[in-house]
Amino acid sequence: MQAVILALDLAERQLFAHTGVVVAMSVKTQPGVVRGGGLFFPVSPNGTGCRAAGIDLRNGPAYRNRRVFRDSGSPFLNRIASQIGEWCNGSTTDSDSVSLGSNPSSPASCFGVVSFAALTMISLSQRRQLGLSGLNVPAIVFGTAALANLPRVIPEQRKLAICGEWFRNVEPPVFVDVAYQDGDGRSLEVLSGMLRHLDVSADDVVIHLTLDSNRLSECWEKSCRLLGDEYRPRFISVVDADDGASRILSELKASGKVDGIGIATKDWRKFTLIASPIDWVVLSQGLSVMQQSTEVFSVMSEVAQRGISIIAGGVFGGCFLVGGNCLDGRMLDSSNPANRSLFAWRTAFVALCHGHGISPAHACIQFALSAPGVVAVELNSSYPDRVAENVESVTTKVPGAFWTSMKEEGLLSAGYPDLPA
Numbered sequence: 001m002q003a004v005i006l007a008l009d010l011a012e013r014q015l016f017a018h019t020g021v022v023v024a025m026s027v028k029t030q031p032g033v034v035r036g037g038g039l040f041f042p043v044s045p046n047g048t049g050c051r052a053a054g055i056d057l058r059n060g061p062a063y064r065n066r067r068v069f070r071d072s073g074s075p076f077l078n079r080i081a082s083q084i085g086e087w088c089n090g091s092t093t094d095s096d097s098v099s100l101g102s103n104p105s106s107p108a109s110c111f112g113v114v115s116f117a118a119l120t121m122i123s124l125s126q127r128r129q130l131g132l133s134g135l136n137v138p139a140i141v142f143g144t145a146a147l148a149n150l151p152r153v154i155p156e157q158r159k160l161a162i163c164g165e166w167f168r169n170v171e172p173p174v175f176v177d178v179a180y181q182d183g184d185g186r187s188l189e190v191l192s193g194m195l196r197h198l199d200v201s202a203d204d205v206v207i208h209l210t211l212d213s214n215r216l217s218e219c220w221e222k223s224c225r226l227l228g229d230e231y232r233p234r235f236i237s238v239v240d241a242d243d244g245a246s247r248i249l250s251e252l253k254a255s256g257k258v259d260g261i262g263i264a265t266k267d268w269r270k271f272t273l274i275a276s277p278i279d280w281v282v283l284s285q286g287l288s289v290m291q292q293s294t295e296v297f298s299v300m301s302e303v304a305q306r307g308i309s310i311i312a313g314g315v316f317g318g319c320f321l322v323g324g325n326c327l328d329g330r331m332l333d334s335s336n337p338a339n340r341s342l343f344a345w346r347t348a349f350v351a352l353c354h355g356h357g358i359s360p361a362h363a364c365i366q367f368a369l370s371a372p373g374v375v376a377v378e379l380n381s382s383y384p385d386r387v388a389e390n391v392e393s394v395t396t397k398v399p400g401a402f403w404t405s406m407k408e409e410g411l412l413s414a415g416y417p418d419l420p421a
Helices: 002-006 010-018 075-087 156-169 186-197 216-227 243-254 268-273 294-305 337-355 360-370 384-395 400-408
Strands: 021-030 033-040 091-094 097-099 111-118 140-142 174-179 205-212 235-239 260-265 280-283 309-312 374-379
Touching: 140 384, 156 174, 156 186, 156 384, 174 186, 186 205, 186 216, 205 216, 216 243, 235 243, 243 260, 260 268, 268 294, 294 309, 337 360, 337 400, 360 374, 360 384
Parallel strands: 140 174, 140 374, 174 205, 205 235, 235 260, 260 280, 280 309, 309 374
Antiparallel strands: 021 033, 021 111, 091 097, 097 111
């Protein structure tokens, strides 16, 4: 495969990477038999070659059949098809597929079907300004709890695939949030290793570090050591920062050790207590389509008017709105009469989503992005294929008719402002 990449000049290799084009290959484990999932070979922007992320020939996902593929038909892709076809001693038939030859001496004899397409990506032009930090961020921030085996243990190969998906779906730099408290630094250690394995340059990723107020200075130093100089965090937020933590944050920014500072909280009421100059707030609970409070939105509007951006987490209500039984950290029993109204609301919401041809997750994400001051949503995933789905939900508006139906069914306050469609 690397021979194909080297057949292109440097400018084309860079374009190949930054336009979100990938090559997917299925592998022949024996003559005439194709097994395993499709393999992604993203091209390194620096033109040094390619790497395969998330390869599992036993049970890998069939990437080449993913619906996020888009036919391009561009002259550039025609040239790629020609290059691959010539190298494989095969023939090209159209702009997005290659029929391989059967020359046993060709390196391609170990491969099955080759296809490529442009993924749905968040481009640089689709970014929003993050407070006064000077950084424009994509509308999705990738959480890393799964790298610390939270909430469940997952294979290292799947973790690698998840990280690889970030860079295939968002034009670099990718914005990643990592918390020291997740596994007592485990998430940072794994993240650093995955980025190096994928050959991700420091310019292609922005690390946002979340720390607790307790042992702030100590955990900051440990985090920097775990990530290494190459991936040193440029942005930092502290959970429910007190006066002492706020002073340390200000010193870190003033000394140039970080480019931006913020606070993280589960309680929107603490927005009113913000006194020290910060660039953003991470609201990890309390902003979901089921939790509609005019008081919350009023406070968020006031914060936004001060030039402070908001990153919204917990948009699925702690997974309750997408089928789980945990609502903002509290396990719910459907047989408990006190919880029946919550389950009834969810049932009606899910039915309405399906009736309009959208997923509950899509509606949750778009609702959060419509809230005052919100520049991005933070989303965690334990499955690689969810990354592209989440990105598509971020970039695709929900039909206006859905929000109208939500109000008609009493699931959205009649006085809530019209949401963008």
